[in-house]
Amino acid sequence: MTAPHPESRSDNDADVGAKTSAAGILADLDALRGADLPVYGGRTLAYVYDAGLGPETADLAERAYAAMAGVNGLDMTAFPSVVALENDVVGTTAHLLGGGPDTAGTFTSGGTESCLLAVLTAREHARASRGVTDPQLVLPVTAHAAFRKAAHLFGLDVVDIPVDPETFTPDPEAMAAAITDRTALVVVSAPSYPHGVLDPVAAVAGHAAARGVLCHVDACIGGWLLGHARRLPGSAIPDFGLAVPGVTSLSVDLHKYAYTPKGASVVLFRDAELRRHGYFASASWPGYPVVNATLQGTKSAGPLAAAWAVLRHIGDAGYADLADRTLRTAAELRAGIAAIPGLRILGEPVGSLLAVASADPAVDVFVVADCLRAHGWYIQPQPGVGGLPRTVHLTVTAAAAGKTAGLLDALAAAVAEARTLGPAEADPGLVEAAALIDPAALTAAESAAILELAGLGGGGAMPERMAPVLALLEQLPAALAERLLPDVIGGLFRLP
Numbered sequence: 001m002t003a004p005h006p007e008s009r010s011d012n013d014a015d016v017g018a019k020t021s022a023a024g025i026l027a028d029l030d031a032l033r034g035a036d037l038p039v040y041g042g043r044t045l046a047y048v049y050d051a052g053l054g055p056e057t058a059d060l061a062e063r064a065y066a067a068m069a070g071v072n073g074l075d076m077t078a079f080p081s082v083v084a085l086e087n088d089v090v091g092t093t094a095h096l097l098g099g100g101p102d103t104a105g106t107f108t109s110g111g112t113e114s115c116l117l118a119v120l121t122a123r124e125h126a127r128a129s130r131g132v133t134d135p136q137l138v139l140p141v142t143a144h145a146a147f148r149k150a151a152h153l154f155g156l157d158v159v160d161i162p163v164d165p166e167t168f169t170p171d172p173e174a175m176a177a178a179i180t181d182r183t184a185l186v187v188v189s190a191p192s193y194p195h196g197v198l199d200p201v202a203a204v205a206g207h208a209a210a211r212g213v214l215c216h217v218d219a220c221i222g223g224w225l226l227g228h229a230r231r232l233p234g235s236a237i238p239d240f241g242l243a244v245p246g247v248t249s250l251s252v253d254l255h256k257y258a259y260t261p262k263g264a265s266v267v268l269f270r271d272a273e274l275r276r277h278g279y280f281a282s283a284s285w286p287g288y289p290v291v292n293a294t295l296q297g298t299k300s301a302g303p304l305a306a307a308w309a310v311l312r313h314i315g316d317a318g319y320a321d322l323a324d325r326t327l328r329t330a331a332e333l334r335a336g337i338a339a340i341p342g343l344r345i346l347g348e349p350v351g352s353l354l355a356v357a358s359a360d361p362a363v364d365v366f367v368v369a370d371c372l373r374a375h376g377w378y379i380q381p382q383p384g385v386g387g388l389p390r391t392v393h394l395t396v397t398a399a400a401a402g403k404t405a406g407l408l409d410a411l412a413a414a415v416a417e418a419r420t421l422g423p424a425e426a427d428p429g430l431v432e433a434a435a436l437i438d439p440a441a442l443t444a445a446e447s448a449a450i451l452e453l454a455g456l457g458g459g460g461a462m463p464e465r466m467a468p469v470l471a472l473l474e475q476l477p478a479a480l481a482e483r484l485l486p487d488v489i490g491g492l493f494r495l496p
Contacts, residue, residue, distance in 0.1 A: 037378050042399035043407075046380035051259040051314070051322055052399035060313055061261050061306040068305035074298045075288075082301050085308045089254070092311055093266045096227040097219070097250055098241030104272040106293045107264070107304050111220035112146040113295055114251035114267035118216045119150035121249070121269065121278030122185035125214060128277065135184035140170040140199060141386055142192040144218055156184060165387070168195040168347040168355075172203035179211045190219040190226065190240035194382055194393070195346050196353025198226075198240065205246030214248040214274075217241070220265065221395075222351045223252030228316075228323040229351065237350055242268060249274070255303075257326070257352070257397075258319070260310040263303035322398045326352050329404060330396040336408040342415050343368075346389070352396040355382070357389045363415055364423035365392045366467035371414035371421070377407055381466065383474040390474060424467035430454065431475045439483035447487045456488055 020028075039048040051057065068081070076082045090105035099105075108114045119137060126132035137156045139147055140163050151158045159178050161170045175186060186208040188199035201217055208215035217240055219226070230237045242250055247270075254264040269275040275293075282290040290297070314322070330352045337343050337356055342363035346355040356379075358365050369381045369392050384390040400407070430453055437450075451457050454472050463469060473481055 040399065042397060042401075042403050043376055044378045045394040045396065045400070046378060047395075048397075049256050049259055049395075050397050050399035052397070052401065053259070053314075057259070057310060057313060061310050064309035065261060065302040065306040069300050069302035071301035071305075072298055073296075073301050073304065074292075079301065082304065085301070085304050089304065089308050089311065090266055090268070093252060093254075094242070094268055096241075097223060097252060097268065098239065098243030098247075099268055100242070102271040103242060103268055104275040105266050105268040106275065106278075107266055107307075108294050109263050109296060109299070109303070110255065110265045111144070111218075111251060111253045112149065114220065114253070114265045115144065115146040115216075115218060116150045116153065116295060117267050117278045118249045118251060119147060119156065119185060120154050121274065122214045122216070123154050123156060124277040125274060126184035130181075130212070132182060132184055134182055136180065136182040137185055137187065138175060138178045138183055139187040140175075140189070140192070141388075142168060142170075142194050142199075143187050143189055144193050144220070146220075147187055147218070157182075159183075162386070163388075166347070168192065168197050168388075169199050170204070172200045172207060175204045176207035176211075179208065179213055183211070183213050186213055186215045188215065188217055190217050191222045191350055191353060193221055193353065194388075194391070195355040196222075196349035196351060197347040198238070198350045201240040201247065202238065202244050205244055207246075209246030215246050217244075217247050217250040220251050220253045221256050221353065223250065223257075224254065224319070225257035225323050225326060225351050227252075228319045229327055231320060232324055232327075242270060254307045254311070257322075258307070258311060259314070259322070259398075260307040261303060264307040325401045326396060326398045329398070329401045330354065332404045333394065333396060333400075333407065336404060337411065340408070340412050340415055342419070343411075346391060354394040354396065355391040356394065357391045360419075362419050362422070364418055364467060364471075365390060366424050366470045367418040367421055368392060368411070368414045370465050370467050371417040372410055375410040375414060377410050381470050383470055385474075385478075390470075424465075424471040426468070426472035426475050427453070430472065434476050434480055437480055439477070439479045442480075442483055444487075447484060450484060451487060451491070456491075462492075 037044045040050050042050060071079050073082045086107045089107055094103045094105060123135050126135050135156045136159050137147060137151050138159045140161045142163050148158060161174050161178055163170050186204060188201050188204045190201055191198045205215040226237055229235055250268045252266055254260045255262040280292040334345055334354055338345055342360040343356055344359040346357050356365060366381050369379050372379060380393040382391045382393050455463050455469060
């Protein structure tokens with residue numbers, strides 16, 4: 001993946017003050033998009049969600065988005081359409097995921113914001129109801145990084161719970177033992193992102209309730225899919241929603257398996273009184289009274305309108321069909337991947353997420369991912385952490401239906417190529433030196449030198465082969481990797 005270079009811009013764009021024709025602007029956008037992964041067609045198995053329904057649904061979403069793009073969700077008293085749309089979207093989501101008449105929710109910009117709001121609400125609730133001033137967040141190591149971001153932003157200490165190396169789920173008793181008087185929130189996933197397995201929601205939520213602690217279910221990636229899959233005949237997926245005793249909040253993204261445009265998620269709370277703890281209000285300045293239900297102030301109603309339109313257009317029956325199609329496709333891929341010598345599926349995934357590890361030391365899945373991309377398919381590498389193996393991650397969508405044979409053939413070819421190339425290895429000397437570095441004392445110049453040695457000193461471009469970089473990242477101390485990663489990404493953004 002490469003970032004656009006200033007020299008790739010058209011002559012008309014060289015001067016930011018120059019007026020450019022609409023046709024020229026759109027042509028420039030098309031040229032820039034040429035370096036991106038495809039967002040439709042089922043060949044990008046990460047980051048994008050394609051229902052495979054054709055242009056009609058996408059066109060509807062774009063028109064609904066445009067119709068409301070200028071509406072400001074900051075003040076719903078000025079724009080009551082925002083209230084009507086949000087009530088409808090949140091109500092539909094609550095109905096699917098175990099909500100009752102007291103359930104309250106908020107439409108957000110995405111899963112990260114939904115998770116942040118759940119943690120912020122829990123922190124404020126623990127402070128107000130139990131006097132907790134030094135809060136902790138108890139979560140499995142497989143919980144999404146958004147919760148670590150929330151802990152960092154809102155001043156909570158993370159208590160990590162290991163997962164079983166075979167099932168990749170946490171022990172409910174270990175989760176219960178970690179709960180203390182400082183615990184503000186316990187988190188479980190439905191399913192976890194790294195391995196696609198369902199955490200023991202009911203057991204953990206029961207332990208949390210017994211201690212008077214809130215429990216959040218992160219169903220951002222799988223909630224909409226699994227919620228509809230549970231309604232299919234013969235489904236054995238256990239309940240994970242708000243109807244489970246002890247579950248007090250739940251997050252679910254609509255721009256994933258509800259297939260709405262990006263910028264659409266919902267966080268649900270057991271009642272409005274709990275949700276109130278996450279609101280921000282200010283009457284202490286000479287401007288207008290401020291009430292924010294989200295981390296944003298001004299926000300376009302475009303994503304909300306687009307989500308509302310797509311939910312109504314596809315409907316319950318349509319989502320049930322998409323869920324069935326997606327689960328069948330994931331099952332086909334799971335069986336096909338397990339049959340490829342050198343690969344293995346981790347855990348017992350319940351839905352559409354597959355984590356694939358190596359079953360042969362000669363096959364490096366990081367190298368497999370590089371080779372597969374050359375065949376026109378993208379799967380997401382995941383470095384091993386804390387004794388868990390490195391994997392490649394497949395997010396299967398309905399658009400992948402009917403394409404499994406092509407993907408499996410390409411994957412088998414990529415495995416054969418990876419055997420020939422051999423595993424990617426980090427420079428032992430660099431790894432040894434990195435162990436002696438104090439990340440907190442690292443200067444910008446020293447960081448640049450390390451990145452240059454790691455092959456990341458290209459000044460605005462990522463290497464074509466990412467396997468060696470990922471192999472190094474995997475062996476760096478976590479604190480050092482977290483110090484270097486912002487410099488890697490920051491280096492992509494340069495003034496023209």
